[in-house]
Amino acid sequence: MKQVLVVLICFSVVCFVVSGAPTLIRRSCCKKYSKRVPDVKKILHYEIQTRDGQCNIPAVKFTVQNRRICSDPRNKNVIRILKDVPKKQ
Incomplete structure (x- = not known):
């Protein structure tokens, strides 16, 4: 009976640790x-x-010279850029 209890406790601890681990x-x-x-x-x-x-926020992530710039997608200039960038590529 004690062995079953120890196994259940160990199993519970492993499940708790795995569920709290970050995703890949x-x-x-x-x-x-x-x-x-x-x-x-x-x-x-x-x-x-x-x-x-x-x-938590909607954003447009621009990559410029290996740097990331986060911009508000409702900004007028960002909307204009999004229309121009596909033409460039």
Whole structure:
């Protein structure tokens, strides 16, 4: 009886530790918006971030010279850039 109890406790501890472990997929979320909007000519890539369980704000993540700039998707300049960037690529 004691062995069964020890096995159940060990199993519970393992389940608790595994459920609290981070997932293998790591996402880098924008936590706030940058004050500056990048120049269209310098943008290498952009990605749309949606509000979901991992990321709390919607954002546009611009990659400029290996740096990430988080911008507000409702900003007029960002909307203009999103229209221009696909033409460039």
